[in-house]
Amino acid sequence: MSARASGEYTRPDVKRRLLVIGTGGTIASEPSSNGYTPLRNDHFYRRIRQHPLLSDPSGTSTPTLFSSPVLPVAVGVNTRYPELITPPLGDNEERVSYEILDLDKQMDSSEMTPSEWNIIAGLVEENWTDYDGFIILSGTDTLAYTSSILSFLFTNIGKPILVTGAQIPLSQPRSDGWANLLDSIYVAGVMNFAGIGVVFHHQVFQGNRATKTSPNHFAAFQSPCVPPLVNLNVKITLGGSITPRSSTLPPRLINLVTSPTVLSCSIHPGITGALLSAQIEAVPTCKAVILSAYGSGNLPISEENGALAALEAAVKRDILVVVISQCAIPNVYPLYTQGRTLLSKGVLPGHDLTHEAAFAKLLWLVSRKDLSFRQRQELFEIPIAGEMAA
Secondary structure (H helix, E strand, O other): OOHHHHOOOOOOOEEEEEEEEEEEOHHHEEOOOOOOEEOOOOHHHHHHHOOOOOOOHHHOOOHHHHHOOOOOEEEOOEEEOOOEEOOOEOOOOEEEEEEEEEEEEEEOHHHOOHHHHHHHHHHHHHOHHHOOEEEEEOOOOOHHHHHHHHHHHOOOOOOEEEEEOOOOOOOOOOOOHHHHHHHHHHHHHOOOOEEEEEEEOOEEEEOOOOEEOOOOOOOOEEOOOOOOOEEEOOOEEEOOOOEOOOOOOOOOOOOOOOOOOEEEEEOOOOOOHHHHHHHHHOOOOOOEEEEEEEOOOEOOOOOOOOHHHHHHHHHHOOOEEEEEEOOOOOOEOOOOHHHHHHHHOOOEEOEOOOHHHHHHHHHHHHOOOOOOHHHHHHHHOOOOOOOOOO
C-alpha cells in the first residue's frame, strides 16, 4: 500500500506523486560478459537516489535512507523501492515524489509481448487512485509499440502515462537516460499534462504517433505526421494543444489476447499471392494482417500475381486486412487503381498510421470480444485516440 493510500503522506511542498514502472531495457542495463543486459537488482535504484537532480536527501522524510541499505518491498512478484523526492523543480520550486516498481521480468524490449502489456496496464489500473501520474521505463526497440497500445487501453484519461528509455544505460558515462527520466518526472509531476506520451531527447511525442527512427542518435524518436506535443528547450514550448489534467477515470481495462493474432507482411518486388497466403495460413490464430505497401498503399493486383485474391480470401474469413505505407511519412489513400481495387475487396487503408499504431489498434480491436467483424472494420477507420487524421 502506498503512503497516500494509507493516509501517511502529508508533504505540502510536494506537488505530485508518481509511480515509475521499470521493465528493463537499455536504461536499466548493466555490462556483462555478453554485452549490456537488464538485471533485476538494486543498482539502478541506487544510481538514481544518488543523482542530485533526481533525489534530494534533505527533501525526504527519512534522510538516513541515503546512508542506509536499500530496503525494497515485494509487491507480488514485483519489487517496489523506497520513495524518492526531487529537489525543487519548475518556476514555483515544486518537488515531485516517486516510487520505482520493477517488474519481476526485466527484459530487453525485443522480448516484449502482449502478455507484458497486460501486466503493465494492470499495474497502472491497480494504482490509478494512489498516484498523479505514471512513467514506464522501456527498451527503445518496442517503446513506441508500448506507448501505442497504452493509448488504446487508456483513452481520454485525466492523468499522464509517459514512456521513456535511453540509448545508453545509466550505468555508463554519457547516458541520455538521466535527461529522459528527469524530463519525464517534470512533465508528469509539474506540468498540466494528461494522456499517453513518449518522452525522449527533450521532446514529448503523442504516444500513438511516435516511431523509432535511429538506433544511434540520441534523438531516436520522431512523430512524422504531427508535431511534438512539448519541446523541453531553454523555454518550454507546445507543438499544439495538450490535454489538461482532469478527474476523468480510465475506461474499463480489456485483456489483450496473447496468442499471435496480428501478422505483419512487407510488400516487395516479386511477392505473390501464394507467398502472402502462406504467411497467413502459417498463423492459425491470425485475426488481422498489416501490409506495408509502396507509396500511398500500392501493391501488385494483377490476376496472375494472385495477391488480390489472397487478400480477398482473408477478408472473407473475417481477417482484418490493412494497408499502410512503407514511407517514412505515411499516408495511404485510395488514389490509384490499386488502392481503389483493394478497397472494393474489403482491404482497409491505414491513412497516416505508423506501423506501431496500426499494430496496436488491430490488437486492441481483435481483443474486443464484444465486437463483430464488421464493427471492427468500421472502428478501424475511425480515430479512437488521435492515432490518425480524421
